[in-house]
Structures are given as C-alpha cells and as structure tokens.
Amino acid sequence: MTAELTDLARHAADAAVLNGDSRTAFGAPRIESARDDLDRHGLHAMVRVLRKALPDGEFHAEPEIAERLGVAPRHRWLLRRWLAELTARGWVSGDEQTGYGAPREVAAPVRPDLRAVCADLGFAPELARFFERANERLPELLRDRVLAQELLFPGGDFRTAEAAYRNNPINRYLNAATKEIVTWAVGELTTSPVRILELGAGVGGTTADIVPGLNDLAVDYHFTDLSSFFLDTARAQFSAYPWMRYGIVDLNADLPNQQACDIVLAANVLHNAHHCGQILREVHNLLRPGGLLIFVESCREHCQLLTSMHFLMSPKPGVAQPGRTDVRAGTDRIFLSEREWLDELAAAGLQTQVVLPETDHPLAALGQRVFAAQKPL
C-alpha cells in the first residue's frame, strides 16, 4: 500500500500547487533563497535585541543576558535557542562557560523587506506584517509585556493564522495530501462510521480542506483543541456538517480517555507533546488495527519563528516545557527532525506509509512534512 498511497497523495498535493507547471517552473532556488532570507530576518531581530545586553568587549552568560533584557522566566528557553542558533552560525562567539560576546556585523537579507520574502514563499502580506510586528516588539515579547496571541489574533481576527497555516503553497500541498490520505482511508476502512479524532485543530486550517470531501460518507469527526477559544468559531464555521463533534482534548493528558478511533489527525500540534514517544504510544493504543495517524510537522528550525510564533510555545508558569524528557531533551528544540519522527513512529509500533514532500520537491526546502503511519492489522 505504501507506494500506491504515496502516489495518490503526491499527485493530489502537486495538483494543488503546481497549476499544471513543472516542478522546475515552481522554482526551488527562489524558495531556498527566500527561506534563508526569512531565517536571516529572524536572526537580525535577535541580534538587535542582544546588542543591548552584550556591548562590545563584554562577555556574559545566558542568566546575566536574561536579567539585563528582563526576559520572563517562561521565555528563557527562547533566549537559549537564539544563542544556540547564533553561535552555530558564528554570529555570536562564546559559550555558556566563557559567556557570550557581542554579536558580529553580518550580511543583511537579500530581500530587506519581509513582504518580499513572504511573497516569494507564497505567504500573504498579513503574515509578513505579523513577523514585522513581532520583530519590532521583541523586547516587550521577551518581558511578557505583549503576548504573541495579541499579535497573531489582533482583535480576534484569524486571518494572520490562516495565512500561516492554510493560505500558502506549502500548506495547500500538505492539506491536499492529508485530504487524499484521509479520503482513501475512509474508503478502505471497514468500520462504520469511521471515527476521526483531530487533535489541536485550532483555526481549522487543515479541517476546512478535509471535511467537505467527507460529507456523504459515514464518518464521526471529533474536532478538538486544548483551548475553547477555537471551538465556538469552529462550530459556526463547520455548521453545515452535523456529523462533526467538538471538544477539549489535551494531547498531554486526555488521550488514554478517548474512544477508540480509526484516524487520528494532528496538524502542527504534536510538537506540543511533553514526550513525543509517549504520545505516539498513546495514539497507537487509541487506534483500531489498520487505523492511521496522519500528522503535519515542521522538521527544521525556522529562525523567524523563534522571534514570533514560538512565543506561543512558552509554557504558563508551573507547566512543563514540551520535549524536556524526550528526544529533544537538553536542546530546547520544539521541532523533531524527519529522521527523529520516523524513529519515534517505529518505536511506537506504527508503520510509516507516507512522508511528503520528498526531498527533491521544491517545497521540501521549507522543512514541513506530512506523515501517515498505520497501526498494523
């Protein structure tokens, strides 16, 4: 089934983004260069802030830098990630023992305007404005004087989030592949109704592309998120689909209490797991034999996210940071690599059937992947 399902998903995903063009016309070099520029905008924003705490000739360890910048304790992991990214690139010298020195002067992005970067990646101007606002207000974000939620959902508006999670080529690609895999699975599975549990459904960036295709099929779709903030909007957005149910599910606490199901969907949420391996084992227990886990994840660090979206990942006081005891332990990383996910899936007893886009695809440079893995019959 692996090759057949991959072919189906790849074909559907390509059709959603290539508009009949060849992959060459899609422009891998343009995407790679814009991706590097996006990283560079984030790195420059980090440097602008760090200069205030690291004057020329002085060396300071991370706790001193945090104190000088007034970094809220829950965001300290971000400061550590910044220092790791900047030292890995040679933009900052030093380490935790010797302290860190002042950032060097480094080359500007090829595209100085974030809107041009986002345009070349197919992202809407709303997302560029969000990144700009986050970079400008970085000192306040670090101090918790402004929340990333306020910048991402200004006045409760979901358009910026939709620009990030839905209305762009990579998400069109991933959602089309996901839709194809879900539709295929609903046709193949013998249970009726086919029970689908979506975790971290949020603004419904993936849901909206999937549910219209399920309308005439025997499915029970449980739209869930950690936050009730999203559920009322989803009830209104998906009111045409009476077979959808809504509920709060915390993937770190509630999986053992869920009903057995046939498909677990999770778009850009599994990295919130305190322990990814543990969560995959719980998903394995939840799935009926032959059932599928289908998930979307970013498998590379994005420096512009480290100065914007990742503020959403800082835990509330007293809550554990995701990944402290799993394969990410000691690194402060949010994202697992593709290899790490494949290893974790295998260790949890799930057989990987699909990973897209493949490395030779122009969109692969962005690092996001859709995985489909099956519980053996």
Ligand SMILES: C[S@@+](CC[C@H](N)C(=O)[O-])C[C@H]1O[C@@H](n2cnc3c(N)ncnc32)[C@H](O)[C@@H]1O
């Ligand atoms: C990056 S958003 C992705 C939203 C949506 N799946 C999409 O792709 O459009 C992550 C979502 O995961 C939810 N989330 C965060 N931690 C969670 C947890 N422990 N359990 C369930 N959902 C969680 C957030 O509330 C948010 O809606």
